[in-house]
Amino acid sequence: MLLKGLALSLVSSMAWCVLFNVPVRTIFAGGVAGMVGFLVSSLLPILNAEVLLSTFVSAAIVSLLSQGMSIYLRVPSTNFSVAGIIPLVPGSLAYRSMLAFVNNNYIEGITLATKTLMVAGAIASGLIFGISVVTIVKGARHAGKRAQ
Amino acid sequence: MARIAEAAGMDDVNSSATPTSIIISFRCKGLDHTRMVRTPMRTINLNKITLVNDVSRRFVGGSITLDQAYFTLCEIDQKKPLYPKWMQHMAAAFASGSFSMLTGGTWYDLAPSALAGLIVNLSLEYLEQFVRMKFFTEFSAALLGGLFALLAVTLFPQLHISIIIIGAMLPLFPGIAITNSLRDLMAGDLVAGVSRGVEAMLTAVSVAVATAIILWFMR
Numbered sequence: 631m632l633l634k635g636l637a638l639s640l641v642s643s644m645a646w647c648v649l650f651n652v653p654v655r656t657i658f659a660g661g662v663a664g665m666v667g668f669l670v671s672s673l674l675p676i677l678n679a680e681v682l683l684s685t686f687v688s689a690a691i692v693s694l695l696s697q698g699m700s701i702y703l704r705v706p707s708t709n710f711s712v713a714g715i716i717p718l719v720p721g722s723l724a725y726r727s728m729l730a731f732v733n734n735n736y737i738e739g740i741t742l743a744t745k746t747l748m749v750a751g752a753i754a755s756g757l758i759f760g761i762s763v764v765t766i767v768k769g770a771r772h773a774g775k776r777a778q
Numbered sequence: 779m780a781r782i783a784e785a786a787g788m789d790d791v792n793s794s795a796t797p798t799s800i801i802i803s804f805r806c807k808g809l810d811h812t813r814m815v816r817t818p819m820r821t822i823n824l825n826k827i828t829l830v831n832d833v834s835r836r837f838v839g840g841s842i843t844l845d846q847a848y849f850t851l852c853e854i855d856q857k858k859p860l861y862p863k864w865m866q867h868m869a870a871a872f873a874s875g876s877f878s879m880l881t882g883g884t885w886y887d888l889a890p891s892a893l894a895g896l897i898v899n900l901s902l903e904y905l906e907q908f909v910r911m912k913f914f915t916e917f918s919a920a921l922l923g924g925l926f927a928l929l930a931v932t933l934f935p936q937l938h939i940s941i942i943i944i945g946a947m948l949p950l951f952p953g954i955a956i957t958n959s960l961r962d963l964m965a966g967d968l969v970a971g972v973s974r975g976v977e978a979m980l981t982a983v984s985v986a987v988a989t990a991i992i993l994w995f996m997r
Contacts, residue, residue: 642876648869651860652824705828712954721944722881732993754960761964
Protein backbone atom coordinates (compact mmCIF):
# COMPACT_ATOMS: atom_id res chain seq x y z
CA MET A 631 0.00 0.00 0.00
CA LEU A 632 2.76 2.41 0.97
CA LEU A 633 4.83 1.33 -2.04
CA LYS A 634 1.88 1.97 -4.32
CA GLY A 635 1.44 5.43 -2.83
CA LEU A 636 5.13 6.17 -3.25
CA ALA A 637 5.10 5.16 -6.91
CA LEU A 638 1.92 7.15 -7.54
CA SER A 639 3.24 10.29 -5.87
CA LEU A 640 6.47 9.99 -7.88
CA VAL A 641 4.53 9.72 -11.15
CA SER A 642 2.18 12.53 -10.16
CA SER A 643 4.95 14.96 -9.24
CA MET A 644 6.98 14.13 -12.34
CA ALA A 645 3.95 14.72 -14.56
CA TRP A 646 3.35 18.02 -12.78
CA CYS A 647 6.97 18.96 -13.52
CA VAL A 648 6.41 18.33 -17.24
CA LEU A 649 3.24 20.43 -17.09
CA PHE A 650 5.26 23.42 -15.92
CA ASN A 651 8.21 23.05 -18.31
CA VAL A 652 10.97 22.35 -15.82
CA PRO A 653 14.38 21.47 -17.32
CA VAL A 654 14.75 17.81 -18.27
CA ARG A 655 17.57 17.05 -15.85
CA THR A 656 15.49 18.12 -12.84
CA ILE A 657 12.29 16.18 -13.53
CA PHE A 658 13.35 13.17 -11.51
CA ALA A 659 14.51 15.34 -8.61
CA GLY A 660 11.07 16.99 -8.53
CA GLY A 661 9.47 13.55 -8.45
CA VAL A 662 11.70 12.56 -5.54
CA ALA A 663 10.66 15.72 -3.68
CA GLY A 664 7.01 14.75 -4.12
CA MET A 665 7.74 11.20 -3.00
CA VAL A 666 9.48 12.38 0.18
CA GLY A 667 6.56 14.70 0.92
CA PHE A 668 4.10 11.85 0.56
CA LEU A 669 6.28 9.52 2.66
CA VAL A 670 6.55 11.96 5.56
CA SER A 671 2.88 12.93 5.47
CA SER A 672 1.81 9.28 5.50
CA LEU A 673 4.29 8.14 8.17
CA LEU A 674 3.58 10.88 10.73
CA PRO A 675 -0.08 9.91 11.40
CA ILE A 676 1.25 6.53 12.62
CA LEU A 677 2.97 8.47 15.41
CA ASN A 678 -0.40 10.06 16.34
CA ALA A 679 0.35 13.37 14.61
CA GLU A 680 -2.55 15.59 13.56
CA VAL A 681 -3.14 16.20 9.85
CA LEU A 682 -2.10 19.83 10.26
CA LEU A 683 1.17 18.95 11.99
CA SER A 684 2.06 16.26 9.47
CA THR A 685 1.28 18.58 6.56
CA PHE A 686 3.38 21.34 8.07
CA VAL A 687 6.35 19.04 8.75
CA SER A 688 6.24 17.46 5.32
CA ALA A 689 5.96 20.83 3.57
CA ALA A 690 8.94 22.08 5.59
CA ILE A 691 10.94 18.98 4.67
CA VAL A 692 9.99 19.35 0.99
CA SER A 693 11.05 22.99 1.09
CA LEU A 694 14.40 22.26 2.76
CA LEU A 695 15.02 19.39 0.34
CA SER A 696 14.27 21.56 -2.68
CA GLN A 697 16.58 24.31 -1.43
CA GLY A 698 19.32 21.72 -1.01
CA MET A 699 18.72 20.27 -4.46
CA SER A 700 18.64 23.76 -5.97
CA ILE A 701 22.13 24.38 -4.61
CA TYR A 702 23.33 20.97 -5.82
CA LEU A 703 21.80 21.17 -9.33
CA ARG A 704 22.16 24.98 -9.68
CA VAL A 705 18.56 25.77 -10.66
CA PRO A 706 15.94 27.86 -8.81
CA SER A 707 14.31 25.95 -5.97
CA THR A 708 10.78 26.64 -7.26
CA ASN A 709 11.39 23.82 -9.75
CA PHE A 710 11.26 21.25 -6.97
CA SER A 711 9.00 22.72 -4.32
CA VAL A 712 6.11 23.19 -6.76
CA ALA A 713 6.11 19.50 -7.58
CA GLY A 714 6.88 18.51 -4.01
CA ILE A 715 3.69 19.92 -2.49
CA ILE A 716 1.41 18.12 -4.96
CA PRO A 717 0.79 15.02 -2.79
CA LEU A 718 -0.10 17.29 0.16
CA VAL A 719 -2.94 19.13 -1.60
CA PRO A 720 -6.15 18.84 0.47
CA GLY A 721 -8.30 17.90 -2.53
CA SER A 722 -10.59 15.53 -0.70
CA LEU A 723 -11.32 18.01 2.13
CA ALA A 724 -12.19 20.76 -0.36
CA TYR A 725 -14.46 18.41 -2.27
CA ARG A 726 -16.29 17.31 0.87
CA SER A 727 -16.83 20.90 1.95
CA MET A 728 -18.33 21.77 -1.45
CA LEU A 729 -20.55 18.68 -1.22
CA ALA A 730 -21.82 19.76 2.18
CA PHE A 731 -22.60 23.26 0.91
CA VAL A 732 -24.55 21.88 -2.03
CA ASN A 733 -26.56 19.62 0.27
CA ASN A 734 -27.63 22.65 2.38
CA ASN A 735 -25.44 21.38 5.20
CA TYR A 736 -23.85 24.76 5.84
CA ILE A 737 -22.36 24.12 9.28
CA GLU A 738 -20.43 21.06 8.12
CA GLY A 739 -19.46 22.91 4.96
CA ILE A 740 -17.96 25.80 6.90
CA THR A 741 -16.16 23.39 9.24
CA LEU A 742 -14.61 21.52 6.33
CA ALA A 743 -13.78 24.73 4.43
CA THR A 744 -11.98 26.08 7.49
CA LYS A 745 -10.09 22.81 7.80
CA THR A 746 -9.11 23.02 4.11
CA LEU A 747 -7.90 26.58 4.56
CA MET A 748 -5.89 25.54 7.62
CA VAL A 749 -4.24 22.68 5.75
CA ALA A 750 -3.41 25.09 2.91
CA GLY A 751 -1.99 27.47 5.51
CA ALA A 752 0.07 24.62 6.96
CA ILE A 753 1.56 23.93 3.52
CA ALA A 754 2.32 27.64 3.09
CA SER A 755 3.92 28.00 6.51
CA GLY A 756 5.97 24.85 5.99
CA LEU A 757 7.33 26.30 2.75
CA ILE A 758 8.03 29.61 4.51
CA PHE A 759 9.82 27.73 7.30
CA GLY A 760 12.15 26.03 4.83
CA ILE A 761 12.87 29.25 2.93
CA SER A 762 13.60 31.22 6.08
CA VAL A 763 15.87 28.54 7.55
CA VAL A 764 18.00 28.62 4.41
CA THR A 765 18.00 32.43 4.37
CA ILE A 766 19.08 32.58 8.02
CA VAL A 767 21.87 30.06 7.44
CA LYS A 768 23.08 32.03 4.40
CA GLY A 769 22.91 35.27 6.39
CA ALA A 770 24.90 33.77 9.24
CA ARG A 771 27.60 32.57 6.84
CA HIS A 772 27.70 36.00 5.20
CA ALA A 773 28.03 37.73 8.57
CA GLY A 774 30.86 35.37 9.53
CA LYS A 775 32.72 36.26 6.34
CA ARG A 776 32.27 39.94 6.96
CA ALA A 777 33.69 39.66 10.45
CA GLN A 778 36.94 38.11 9.22
CA MET B 779 18.24 42.30 -12.34
CA ALA B 780 19.83 45.00 -10.21
CA ARG B 781 22.97 42.90 -10.07
CA ILE B 782 23.16 42.65 -13.87
CA ALA B 783 22.73 46.40 -14.24
CA GLU B 784 25.38 47.16 -11.66
CA ALA B 785 27.75 44.74 -13.32
CA ALA B 786 27.12 46.59 -16.61
CA GLY B 787 28.32 49.85 -15.07
CA MET B 788 25.19 51.71 -13.97
CA ASP B 789 24.67 53.20 -10.51
CA ASP B 790 21.63 53.78 -8.37
CA VAL B 791 19.64 50.92 -9.83
CA ASN B 792 16.06 50.42 -8.67
CA SER B 793 13.85 47.73 -10.10
CA SER B 794 10.34 46.65 -9.26
CA ALA B 795 8.59 43.61 -10.69
CA THR B 796 4.94 42.68 -10.24
CA PRO B 797 3.15 39.91 -12.15
CA THR B 798 1.85 42.44 -14.68
CA SER B 799 4.70 44.91 -15.14
CA ILE B 800 8.43 45.38 -14.69
CA ILE B 801 9.89 48.81 -13.91
CA ILE B 802 13.60 49.58 -13.84
CA SER B 803 15.22 52.93 -13.24
CA PHE B 804 18.93 53.67 -13.24
CA ARG B 805 21.48 56.45 -13.49
CA CYS B 806 24.08 56.25 -16.22
CA LYS B 807 26.65 58.96 -17.01
CA GLY B 808 24.78 61.55 -14.98
CA LEU B 809 21.37 60.96 -16.61
CA ASP B 810 18.37 59.24 -15.10
CA HIS B 811 16.58 56.64 -17.18
CA THR B 812 13.34 54.80 -16.44
CA ARG B 813 11.79 52.03 -18.43
CA MET B 814 8.58 50.14 -17.80
CA VAL B 815 7.37 47.00 -19.58
CA ARG B 816 3.90 45.56 -19.23
CA THR B 817 3.40 41.82 -19.55
CA PRO B 818 -0.06 41.18 -20.98
CA MET B 819 0.52 37.49 -21.79
CA ARG B 820 1.83 35.31 -19.05
CA THR B 821 2.76 31.66 -19.22
CA ILE B 822 4.61 29.53 -16.74
CA ASN B 823 7.90 28.24 -18.04
CA LEU B 824 10.33 27.24 -15.33
CA ASN B 825 12.89 26.18 -17.92
CA LYS B 826 13.22 29.74 -19.19
CA ILE B 827 13.59 31.02 -15.64
CA THR B 828 16.37 28.53 -15.04
CA LEU B 829 18.19 29.48 -18.26
CA VAL B 830 17.88 33.23 -17.60
CA ASN B 831 19.10 32.71 -14.05
CA ASP B 832 22.11 30.86 -15.42
CA VAL B 833 22.92 33.67 -17.90
CA SER B 834 22.63 36.27 -15.14
CA ARG B 835 24.98 34.34 -12.86
CA ARG B 836 27.58 33.93 -15.59
CA PHE B 837 27.36 37.60 -16.58
CA VAL B 838 27.76 38.84 -13.02
CA GLY B 839 30.59 36.36 -12.54
CA GLY B 840 32.32 37.95 -15.55
CA SER B 841 32.64 34.86 -17.75
CA ILE B 842 30.56 36.36 -20.63
CA THR B 843 30.32 39.90 -22.01
CA LEU B 844 27.22 42.11 -22.36
CA ASP B 845 26.74 41.34 -26.06
CA GLN B 846 27.04 37.62 -25.48
CA ALA B 847 24.51 37.82 -22.64
CA TYR B 848 22.04 39.78 -24.80
CA PHE B 849 22.43 37.31 -27.65
CA THR B 850 21.85 34.35 -25.32
CA LEU B 851 18.75 36.00 -23.84
CA CYS B 852 17.30 36.58 -27.32
CA GLU B 853 17.98 32.96 -28.13
CA ILE B 854 16.16 31.87 -24.95
CA ASP B 855 13.20 34.07 -25.83
CA GLN B 856 12.88 32.54 -29.30
CA LYS B 857 13.19 29.00 -28.04
CA LYS B 858 10.27 26.65 -28.44
CA PRO B 859 8.71 25.16 -25.31
CA LEU B 860 10.77 22.32 -23.94
CA TYR B 861 8.01 19.76 -24.18
CA PRO B 862 5.58 19.49 -27.10
CA LYS B 863 1.89 20.21 -26.47
CA TRP B 864 0.76 16.60 -26.60
CA MET B 865 3.34 15.66 -24.01
CA GLN B 866 2.01 18.31 -21.64
CA HIS B 867 -1.54 17.07 -22.08
CA MET B 868 -0.36 13.52 -21.42
CA ALA B 869 1.42 14.80 -18.33
CA ALA B 870 -1.81 16.40 -17.12
CA ALA B 871 -3.57 13.08 -17.64
CA PHE B 872 -0.87 11.18 -15.72
CA ALA B 873 -0.92 13.69 -12.88
CA SER B 874 -4.71 13.53 -12.57
CA GLY B 875 -4.85 9.75 -12.72
CA SER B 876 -2.17 9.13 -10.16
CA PHE B 877 -3.44 11.85 -7.83
CA SER B 878 -6.92 10.35 -7.85
CA MET B 879 -5.38 6.99 -6.94
CA LEU B 880 -3.47 8.70 -4.13
CA THR B 881 -6.67 10.06 -2.61
CA GLY B 882 -8.01 6.54 -2.31
CA GLY B 883 -9.42 5.55 -5.68
CA THR B 884 -9.52 2.04 -7.09
CA TRP B 885 -7.84 0.94 -10.31
CA TYR B 886 -11.11 1.50 -12.17
CA ASP B 887 -11.07 5.21 -11.26
CA LEU B 888 -7.66 5.68 -12.88
CA ALA B 889 -8.69 5.88 -16.54
CA PRO B 890 -11.76 8.16 -16.18
CA SER B 891 -9.94 10.66 -14.00
CA ALA B 892 -6.95 10.68 -16.34
CA LEU B 893 -9.34 11.40 -19.22
CA ALA B 894 -11.06 14.12 -17.21
CA GLY B 895 -7.68 15.73 -16.44
CA LEU B 896 -6.83 15.57 -20.14
CA ILE B 897 -10.11 17.28 -21.00
CA VAL B 898 -9.48 19.99 -18.39
CA ASN B 899 -6.03 20.74 -19.75
CA LEU B 900 -7.12 20.65 -23.41
CA SER B 901 -10.05 22.97 -22.80
CA LEU B 902 -7.81 25.27 -20.75
CA GLU B 903 -5.54 25.65 -23.76
CA TYR B 904 -8.22 26.05 -26.43
CA LEU B 905 -10.53 28.33 -24.46
CA GLU B 906 -7.60 30.61 -23.65
CA GLN B 907 -7.37 31.53 -27.34
CA PHE B 908 -10.98 32.77 -27.48
CA VAL B 909 -11.62 34.03 -23.97
CA ARG B 910 -9.03 36.53 -22.77
CA MET B 911 -10.09 36.13 -19.16
CA LYS B 912 -8.00 33.69 -17.17
CA PHE B 913 -10.47 32.99 -14.39
CA PHE B 914 -13.40 32.38 -16.69
CA THR B 915 -11.22 30.01 -18.72
CA GLU B 916 -10.36 28.06 -15.60
CA PHE B 917 -13.97 28.03 -14.51
CA SER B 918 -15.19 26.61 -17.81
CA ALA B 919 -12.36 24.09 -17.99
CA ALA B 920 -13.28 22.84 -14.52
CA LEU B 921 -16.93 22.72 -15.55
CA LEU B 922 -16.14 20.61 -18.65
CA GLY B 923 -13.96 18.21 -16.64
CA GLY B 924 -16.69 17.88 -14.03
CA LEU B 925 -19.30 17.23 -16.71
CA PHE B 926 -17.12 14.44 -18.08
CA ALA B 927 -16.85 12.96 -14.58
CA LEU B 928 -20.64 13.16 -14.27
CA LEU B 929 -21.04 11.41 -17.62
CA ALA B 930 -18.60 8.65 -16.63
CA VAL B 931 -20.41 8.06 -13.35
CA THR B 932 -23.80 8.00 -15.09
CA LEU B 933 -22.56 5.39 -17.55
CA PHE B 934 -20.71 3.26 -14.97
CA PRO B 935 -22.34 3.65 -11.54
CA GLN B 936 -19.60 1.69 -9.74
CA LEU B 937 -17.08 4.55 -10.20
CA HIS B 938 -16.61 7.14 -7.44
CA ILE B 939 -17.47 10.65 -8.63
CA SER B 940 -15.65 12.26 -5.70
CA ILE B 941 -12.36 10.64 -6.66
CA ILE B 942 -12.74 11.50 -10.33
CA ILE B 943 -13.57 15.16 -9.65
CA ILE B 944 -10.68 15.54 -7.19
CA GLY B 945 -8.30 14.10 -9.77
CA ALA B 946 -9.72 16.15 -12.63
CA MET B 947 -9.23 19.47 -10.84
CA LEU B 948 -5.52 18.83 -10.22
CA PRO B 949 -4.21 20.56 -13.41
CA LEU B 950 -5.95 23.74 -12.21
CA PHE B 951 -4.35 23.71 -8.76
CA PRO B 952 -2.48 27.05 -8.43
CA GLY B 953 0.63 25.52 -6.87
CA ILE B 954 3.16 27.70 -8.63
CA ALA B 955 1.26 30.89 -7.81
CA ILE B 956 1.19 29.95 -4.12
CA THR B 957 4.89 29.09 -4.03
CA ASN B 958 5.94 32.25 -5.87
CA SER B 959 3.68 34.43 -3.75
CA LEU B 960 5.24 33.04 -0.56
CA ARG B 961 8.74 33.53 -1.92
CA ASP B 962 7.97 37.13 -2.89
CA LEU B 963 6.40 37.86 0.48
CA MET B 964 9.41 36.41 2.29
CA ALA B 965 11.79 38.45 0.13
CA GLY B 966 9.88 41.63 1.08
CA ASP B 967 8.19 42.23 -2.29
CA LEU B 968 4.80 42.75 -0.71
CA VAL B 969 2.98 43.99 -3.82
CA ALA B 970 4.09 41.09 -6.00
CA GLY B 971 3.41 38.55 -3.25
CA VAL B 972 -0.08 39.80 -2.45
CA SER B 973 -1.11 40.06 -6.11
CA ARG B 974 0.05 36.52 -6.80
CA GLY B 975 -1.73 35.31 -3.68
CA VAL B 976 -4.98 36.91 -4.84
CA GLU B 977 -4.51 35.26 -8.24
CA ALA B 978 -4.13 31.85 -6.58
CA MET B 979 -7.20 32.47 -4.43
CA LEU B 980 -9.36 33.53 -7.39
CA THR B 981 -8.35 30.37 -9.28
CA ALA B 982 -9.22 28.23 -6.28
CA VAL B 983 -12.59 29.95 -5.91
CA SER B 984 -13.49 29.51 -9.59
CA VAL B 985 -12.63 25.80 -9.41
CA ALA B 986 -14.68 25.44 -6.22
CA VAL B 987 -17.72 27.14 -7.79
CA ALA B 988 -17.49 24.90 -10.86
CA THR B 989 -17.35 21.84 -8.60
CA ALA B 990 -20.36 23.09 -6.68
CA ILE B 991 -22.35 23.49 -9.90
CA ILE B 992 -21.48 19.94 -10.97
CA LEU B 993 -22.49 18.56 -7.58
CA TRP B 994 -25.74 20.51 -7.79
CA PHE B 995 -26.47 18.80 -11.12
CA MET B 996 -25.83 15.45 -9.48
CA ARG B 997 -28.12 16.03 -6.53
